[in-house]
Amino acid sequence: MSISKRLKNIRQSLNLSQKNFAKSLFISTSYYTLLETGNRRAKDSFLDLVCKIYNVNKNWLLFGKGDVFTAEPPDMQLEELLGIFKHLNEHFKGYILEQVRFLEKIQKNEEKTMGK
Numbered sequence: 001m002s003i004s005k006r007l008k009n010i011r012q013s014l015n016l017s018q019k020n021f022a023k024s025l026f027i028s029t030s031y032y033t034l035l036e037t038g039n040r041r042a043k044d045s046f047l048d049l050v051c052k053i054y055n056v057n058k059n060w061l062l063f064g065k066g067d068v069f070t071a072e073p074p075d076m077q078l079e080e081l082l083g084i085f086k087h088l089n090e091h092f093k094g095y096i097l098e099q100v101r102f103l104e105k106i107q108k109n110e111e112k113t114m115g116k
Contacts, residue, residue: 001064002038003042003047003062004035004038004042005038006060006061007035007036007042007050007061008036010050010054010056010061010068011036013068013073014073014074014076015076016076018032018033020076024053024076025046025049026049027046047061047062051070053074054073054074055069055070055071055072055073055074056068056070056073057069057070
């Protein structure tokens with residue numbers, strides 16, 4: 001498997017679109033598409049960034065050896081939520097926490113009902 005295919009594998013494992021993956025790595029979507037399709041060679045600095053941001057095993061990315069991730073990959077939805085949450089005022093933060101606690105109770109009740 002080529003580096004371009006391994007990049008695609010990482011992106012898909014993270015459930016990210018090309019656009020969002022590229023944005024998180026500070027490059028354009030069109031440039032990332034060229035990398036993923038093998039029409040451009042990724043620079044070492046870019047591959048280092050992928051490994052750092054997404055906990056990717058560089059040996060796997062370069063040579064396909066070892067595990068894909070060195071640690072649990074980040075939960076991108078959680079990262080987005082935290083990014084937004086940090087910028088809210090205290091009133092809205094409190095409201096969000098109330099809603100999340102309420103949703104957690106609903107989920108627990110559904111799990112009990114379904115026998116999980």
